[in-house]
Amino acid sequence: MARPTIADIAARAGVSKGAVSFALNGRPGVSEQTRARILAVADEMHWRPHSAARALGRAAPDAVGLVLSRPAQTLGVEPFFGELLSGLQAGLSTRGTALQLLIVDSLEAEIEVYRDWAAQQRVAGFVVLDLTVDDPRPAVLGELSVPSLVLGGPLEPSETLSYAWIDDAEAMLSAIDYLAALGHHDIVHVAGLEQFRHTQRRIAALESSRERLDLRCRSIPTDFSDTEGAAITRRLLASRERPTAIVYDSDVMAVAGLGVALEMGVDVPGEVSIVSFDDSLLTRLTHPALTALSRDTQAWGREIGELILRLVDEPGERVVHQHPTPTLVVRESTARVRRS
C-alpha cells in the first residue's frame, strides 16, 4: 500500500485535512478526543512523518524561510512587498509558523543559504520570489530535503517545483485593449527589471498586440525605483514623439511618473493617460487617482502561506496554483485620446 496522505487519514477519520494536520503536529486546534481518534487512524494506516527532523525524533522546525537577494532599500518603499509579507505571515500564523527572513547580496549567496538552512533543518520549507530568466534556483531547490514554493511562473516543463502564479500577460492585455479602445496607439510601457520572467511576459504581451491593435509601442526596462520611473517619464514627456499613454510596472513608478507630469504641466489624463500595474493605497491617494491593475496582494500572500504549509505536511505533493488575474480598475488617470 502506498504511504497514506493526510487526505487519506482525514477521509477515513471523517474530519478535515486541517484537523489531521493539527493532530499529527501536536498543535492546538482539535479536541483531545478528536486528536486521539486521528492518531489511532493514522497509526492503523501506518502513517509516518516525512521530514528528516521528525524522523530523527527532533522537533520539526516551526519556520518557513524567505531569502531575498534584492537590495533592502527597495523593499521598504514597495507597498507590494509589505502587503505580500503581511499576508504570508497571516497565512503561516494560523499554525503558529514563523517566517525566517534573510536578505543577501547575490543570487549565489541566496543559493548557499538554501543549502545551509536545509542541511541544518532550520526551516520546514522555502518560499521563493523574483523568478528570473535562466534561474538556477529551481534546480537547486528541487534537490533539497525541504519543500519549496515558487511565487511566479508558469515554470518550464523541466522545472518540477511547486508554484503559484498570476497571469501577467492576460492582465497586460486587458490594460492595452482598454487604452486602444480609448484611441491610444502611442503607448510606452515603463517596465521592471528585465531579467524577471514576469517582466518578460508583460513585454511579450505588449509586443503581441502591436499588429493586432496597430500600436506604436515599446517597453523600457528599469530597476523598479521611483527615481528611474521619474527620469524616464521626464524624457518621454519632453520628447517630440510623446506617447499618449504610459503603463508603469509598479505603483511607485506610476506615482512618480504622475508627479513628473504635474511638475511639467502636462495634463493627466487630458494629454497623457497613466495606468499602474500594481494597485495599493498609493494609487488611490493621488489626484487624479490612478487607473490600475488591481489585485489583493495580502490575500495572495495568505494563499502562499497556506500552500507552503500544505507542502510541509505533504512533501511529496506538487502544487500548481493560479491566483486570480488582476482586474483593471478605472479611476481618473485615463481618458479618450485627444484629437490634435
Next chain:
Amino acid sequence: MARPTIADIAARAGVSKGAVSFALNGRPGVSEQTRARILAVADEMHWRPHSAARALGRAAPDAVGLVLSRPAQTLGVEPFFGELLSGLQAGLSTRGTALQLLIVDSLEAEIEVYRDWAAQQRVAGFVVLDLTVDDPRPAVLGELSVPSLVLGGPLEPSETLSYAWIDDAEAMLSAIDYLAALGHHDIVHVAGLEQFRHTQRRIAALESSRERLDLRCRSIPTDFSDTEGAAITRRLLASRERPTAIVYDSDVMAVAGLGVALEMGVDVPGEVSIVSFDDSLLTRLTHPALTALSRDTQAWGREIGELILRLVDEPGERVVHQHPTPTLVVRESTARVRRS
C-alpha cells in the same frame, strides 16, 4: 578578574571589535592569521562565550526574533514598518543573521513565544516593538536567557532592558512651535493608539504647550488606519469649530486626511494646515506635498540590527541608545493662518 569583553580583546589584540566578533563567531571577514591571533588573545584572557547554546557546544542560533501582536493588515499599508524591517534586515545581514518574524494575535501569545523561543534557543536575541503603558514584556524578557532590545523608551527605572529610543516629545514640540509661529492656535492632533507610550508622550507634549502658546488643542486617539484618519478629518472639517491645523501621527493618516480635504473642497494650506509625524515616499508624492517630521527609518532599523548583534556578543552589556530626533521638513501643506 572580570570576564573580558570583546572590547578588551580588541584592545589587547590591536584590532576592531568587529574583527574580534567575526573571529570568535567563526565567520568570514578576517584573515586566517588575524583570526588565529585574536583566538590566542581571547584564550589568554580566559574569554568564554556567554550563550547557553555555545556553552553546550551547539551552533549559536543565527537569527534574531521579532514577534508582533499587531494585526498583519496594518503592517502592509504602513511604509514605516516596511522601512524599519528592511533597515533591520540590512543591519543583521552584515553578519548573515536572519530575522525570525512571527505575527500573533495577542500580547499573551507574544509573551508565550518569547518564552518558547528562548527555551528552544531558536533565536540569539529579540527586538521588541510598540511599548505600551504598563507593558508586561520588559519584566518577562529581562528574565530570559537571550538578550532583548526594546525599540522605544525611555524605559522606567525599574525596567532594566536595553533600549533604543527617539525623543517624540521634542519632535512634537518642534511641529507645534512652528504652527504657533504661523499663527495657529486651533490645533488638533490625530493620534495613534493611545496605549502606546510614544503616543502618550506626543499627547503630553501638546498638552504642555497649551498655556505657553495659548492653544485651543486636543488629541484624538485612533487605530493608526487610513480609514479612521479620514473619518476623523471629515468630522473635524465639517464641524463649526474647525481647527486651522491638524497634526497626524502617521503619514498614512495624513495622506488620507489630505484626500478628505480635497474631496470637501477645503484648501490646504489656505484653510487648514497639515503636518505628518512620519515621513515617507507618501508625503513627498502628494499635491500639495506634506510638511512632515522626517527621520531616516531605514537607518534607524539598521542601528537596531547592529545594537542587537552587539548584545548577542556581549549579553551582559546594557545599551541605551538615542536616535536623532526627527526634524520638521516644511513642504507645501503648511502656511500662515488666514485672518477671517
